[in-house]
Structures are given as C-alpha cells and as structure tokens.
Amino acid sequence: METVRTQALTRRFGDLVALDQLTLAVEEGEIFGLVGPDGAGKTTTMRLLTGILEPTSGEAWVDGLHAVRDAEAIKDRIGYMAQRFGLYPDLTVQENIDFYADLYEVPKAGRNERVERLLAFSNLTPFRRRHAGNLSGGMKQKLGLACALIHTPRVLFLDEPTNGVDPVSRRDFWRILYQLQQERVTIFVSTAYLDEAERCNRIGLLHQGRLLACDTVEGVKGLLKGALLEVRCESPRRAAGILRAADLGSVALFGDRIHVLAADADRGRTAVEAALQAEGIPALEIQVIEPTLEDIFTSAIPEVALG
Ligand SMILES: Nc1ncnc2c1ncn2[C@@H]1O[C@H](COP(=O)(O)OP(=O)(O)OP(=O)(O)O)[C@@H](O)[C@H]1O
Incomplete structure (x- = not known):
C-alpha cells in the first residue's frame, strides 16, 4: 500500500x-x-x-x-x-x-x-x-x-x-x-x-x-553510464584541471584522487594517460572503481539528469 x-x-x-x-x-x-x-x-x-x-x-x-x-x-x-x-x-x-x-x-x-x-x-x-x-x-x-x-x-x-x-x-x-x-x-x-x-x-x-x-541506492548508482576511473598522480589539482580541459568526461577531485567518468574504460584510460603525460604529470595508477553516491552528485549530475 x-x-x-x-x-x-x-x-x-x-x-x-x-x-x-x-x-x-x-x-x-x-x-x-x-x-x-x-x-x-x-x-x-x-x-x-x-x-x-x-x-x-x-x-x-x-x-x-x-x-x-x-x-x-x-x-x-x-x-x-x-x-x-x-x-x-x-x-x-x-x-x-x-x-x-x-x-x-x-x-x-x-x-x-x-x-x-x-x-x-x-x-x-x-x-x-x-x-x-x-x-x-x-x-x-x-x-x-x-x-x-x-x-x-x-x-x-x-x-x-x-x-x-x-x-x-x-x-x-x-x-x-x-x-x-x-x-x-x-x-x-x-x-x-x-x-x-x-x-x-x-x-x-x-x-x-x-x-x-x-x-x-544500488539502482541509483547503476544509472551512471560509462566507466568510473580513479586516477592517482602528482599535483592532483592541476591534473584535474588538465583532464577537464581535455574534455574526456566529467571530472571530480576527491582529496588526492581524481574521478573521471569515461564512456569506455580502456579508451578512457589511454586518453587520461596521454593527456597527463603531455603535461608532464604521469599517472601513477588508474583503476576502474564502483561509483559512490558522491560520484553521482559531484561528477555526474548532468549525465544522470539526461540519462
Ligand atoms: N518561504 C520561502 N520563500 C522564498 N524562498 C524559499 C522559501 N522557502 C524555501 N525557499 C527557497 O527554495 C529553495 C529550496 O529550499 P529548501 O529549504 O526546500 O531546500 P533544502 O533542500 O531543504 O535545503 P536546506 O537543507 O538548506 O534547508 C531554496 O532556494 C530556498 O531559498
């Protein structure tokens, strides 16, 4: 009821x-x-x-x-x-x-x-x-x-x-x-x-x-389309700016980690690596992670709204 x-x-x-x-x-x-x-x-x-x-x-x-x-x-x-x-x-x-x-x-x-x-x-x-x-x-x-x-x-x-x-x-x-x-x-x-x-x-x-x-909560997280990449590197704030400018998907900074919502995991990873390398900030680690609700709110509101 x-x-x-x-x-x-x-x-x-x-x-x-x-x-x-x-x-x-x-x-x-x-x-x-x-x-x-x-x-x-x-x-x-x-x-x-x-x-x-x-x-x-x-x-x-x-x-x-x-x-x-x-x-x-x-x-x-x-x-x-x-x-x-x-x-x-x-x-x-x-x-x-x-x-x-x-x-x-x-x-x-x-x-x-x-x-x-x-x-x-x-x-x-x-x-x-x-x-x-x-x-x-x-x-x-x-x-x-x-x-x-x-x-x-x-x-x-x-x-x-x-x-x-x-x-x-x-x-x-x-x-x-x-x-x-x-x-x-x-x-x-x-x-x-x-x-x-x-x-x-x-x-x-x-x-x-x-x-x-x-x-x-699981259903809402599932609405996020694409692969969420967590990137670790030096100068994360500057790196986030570089990734934003590269237009690879929505980008959010979580402490010293950068989350990038890419359409595809492999292509996203390659593009992130290339964009950071070109600016002299090599990526130390890039892994695909499960989104949290915070990802939905901070990095993906437009995507969820459209999706
Ligand atoms: N009586 C009112 N007169 C004018 N604007 C109002 C009034 N009540 C709420 N608002 C506006 O409506 C919007 C939504 O406010 P609301 O209080 O519902 O949000 P909220 O999610 O509860 O946030 P908070 O936790 O800050 O209270 C805000 O922009 C607020 O300024």
Missing part, C-alpha cells in the same frame, strides 16, 4: 521554482530518503507533505489523505520533526514529552506507559529530569523524535534529523528508526549526508528542485 504519493508536485516562491514536478510514491513501512544538497528543495517537500505549505500546482496524498483538502487531518496522523524542532530548553526531557502529549491530546489512559516507553526507546530515561537546553546535540534529536512519536503516528517525516550530530549518535538514531520500521511505521527522511542515504530502503535524489533519480 502506498503511504505517500505525489503527482507533479510543484512549489514556486516568486520566480524561484523550489520544487519542480515531483512525482514519487512511498510504500507503507518503507524508509525513504530524500537526498540532496542545501537548497535542493527537501524542506519545501516536507512542508508540502505535512500540510504546512500549499503547492503552486500538483497534488500529494499522505496515508490516503489529500495534502491540501485534508491538511488538518494529516497533522493528527503524522509525526513531523522539522529542522528546528520546537523543544523547550527550560523544560525537562519529561516535561517536553508531556507538553507534546497535551498538544496532541494523547488520552490520559495509557499516557504514562507511552511516555515511559518512549524514554526507554530513545535511551533518555536516565536524563528525564535534565533540562532540554543542557542535552547534547544527539540527545536533543532523540528527544525531538520521542516528542514526534507521542501520538503513535503511522507516518514519520524527519527533516535532516541528524544534521550536525556526531557519527555515534547518528548510528544510535538510525537504530531507533529501524525499530520503528519493524512496527511498520513509514519513514520519510531527508538528508544531505550521502552515507546516511545508504541506510534508506529507497532514495530520491533531489537537485535544484528536480528529482534526478528515484530507486534503491
């Missing part, structure tokens, strides 16, 4: 098209990642799906409800953790959760058990009396998640939930998301972290408001 569906969903702000004809579907119980750099349109999508913002054109449905006509009903049915989630720093962990329980009118019967479960679930039980303002970044995000879950939503929208959180806390946070998935909660999460994208069941790559690709 589809839990989230959008049809040519578009939002303009004046002349700027923040989201351009987004069409996608997310199945019940799926962890779907909307992946893209700052300004790609992730927050706009979240706000459209959660009934906070109205589209300029196009439509969306969440859990069978229409994002514009049923916006109020959607808000009761979903959990939404916005980027600047409203935690109250002067309230304790428990008081913050209680506040959201009141806001969502969670029935008093069974409420205490629910709060205890969420505290345990997010490993915050020992910190229940600590002011939210004194929590670490990772703990704040977990508290935000606990608050967003207080009314037992079936669909969870998380806008860059681990932004600025250290890797260990991020892993913790994802462990909680996988537990929720086992309870068949549908999770729609946005991220600019490509390693985090790899944790999702399926991803949509968003760039300048346009969906470039939507598939499993």
Whole structure:
C-alpha cells in the first residue's frame, strides 16, 4: 500500500521554482530518503507533505489523505520533526514529552506507559529530569523524535534529523528508526549526508528542485553510464584541471584522487594517460572503481539528469 504519493508536485516562491514536478510514491513501512544538497528543495517537500505549505500546482496524498483538502487531518496522523524542532530548553526531557502529549491530546489512559516507553526507546530515561537546553546535540534529536512519536503516528517525516550530530549518535538514531520500521511505521527522511542515504530502503535524489533519480541506492548508482576511473598522480589539482580541459568526461577531485567518468574504460584510460603525460604529470595508477553516491552528485549530475 502506498503511504505517500505525489503527482507533479510543484512549489514556486516568486520566480524561484523550489520544487519542480515531483512525482514519487512511498510504500507503507518503507524508509525513504530524500537526498540532496542545501537548497535542493527537501524542506519545501516536507512542508508540502505535512500540510504546512500549499503547492503552486500538483497534488500529494499522505496515508490516503489529500495534502491540501485534508491538511488538518494529516497533522493528527503524522509525526513531523522539522529542522528546528520546537523543544523547550527550560523544560525537562519529561516535561517536553508531556507538553507534546497535551498538544496532541494523547488520552490520559495509557499516557504514562507511552511516555515511559518512549524514554526507554530513545535511551533518555536516565536524563528525564535534565533540562532540554543542557542535552547534547544527539540527545536533543532523540528527544525531538520521542516528542514526534507521542501520538503513535503511522507516518514519520524527519527533516535532516541528524544534521550536525556526531557519527555515534547518528548510528544510535538510525537504530531507533529501524525499530520503528519493524512496527511498520513509514519513514520519510531527508538528508544531505550521502552515507546516511545508504541506510534508506529507497532514495530520491533531489537537485535544484528536480528529482534526478528515484530507486534503491544500488539502482541509483547503476544509472551512471560509462566507466568510473580513479586516477592517482602528482599535483592532483592541476591534473584535474588538465583532464577537464581535455574534455574526456566529467571530472571530480576527491582529496588526492581524481574521478573521471569515461564512456569506455580502456579508451578512457589511454586518453587520461596521454593527456597527463603531455603535461608532464604521469599517472601513477588508474583503476576502474564502483561509483559512490558522491560520484553521482559531484561528477555526474548532468549525465544522470539526461540519462
Ligand atoms: N518561504 C520561502 N520563500 C522564498 N524562498 C524559499 C522559501 N522557502 C524555501 N525557499 C527557497 O527554495 C529553495 C529550496 O529550499 P529548501 O529549504 O526546500 O531546500 P533544502 O533542500 O531543504 O535545503 P536546506 O537543507 O538548506 O534547508 C531554496 O532556494 C530556498 O531559498
């Protein structure tokens, strides 16, 4: 069953098209990642799906409800953790959760058990009396998640939930998301972290408001046409400039390695060697490698968009 569906969903702000004809579907119980750099349109999508913002054109449905006509009903049915989630720093962990329980009118019967479960679930039980303002970044995000879950939503929208959180806390946070998935909660999460994208069941790559690709991570990587060559040599920055000028395919610098997306592995290798040799920078090593999502974003956006 589809839990989230959008049809040519578009939002303009004046002349700027923040989201351009987004069409996608997310199945019940799926962890779907909307992946893209700052300004790609992730927050706009979240706000459209959660009934906070109205589209300029196009439509969306969440859990069978229409994002514009049923916006109020959607808000009761979903959990939404916005980027600047409203935690109250002067309230304790428990008081913050209680506040959201009141806001969502969670029935008093069974409420205490629910709060205890969420505290345990997010490993915050020992910190229940600590002011939210004194929590670490990772703990704040977990508290935000606990608050967003207080009314037992079936669909969870998380806008860059681990932004600025250290890797260990991020892993913790994802462990909680996988537990929720086992309870068949549908999770729609946005991220600019490509390693985090790899944790999702399926991803949509968003760039300048346009969906470039939507598939499993493996499927998206498979969209890259041609052979990806990794080149090692002296003066990599200068060498990358030479390869760009030689127009051999898209070129990106990853630390001291250069990635070249060539149409053909053998011919690409020969051309790279010749171009560098001519400028007095011999290639020390050239190997064909598997693309990462970063390759898709940094070196191949035009190719993917066209492909
Ligand atoms: N209320 C608004 N008024 C005008 N422009 C807006 C508004 N909201 C978003 N935009 C613009 O729309 C584009 C998409 O923004 P959006 O916040 O959706 O991107 P994002 O992928 O979530 O990035 P970030 O992680 O930086 O929030 C940006 O160019 C942004 O400046």
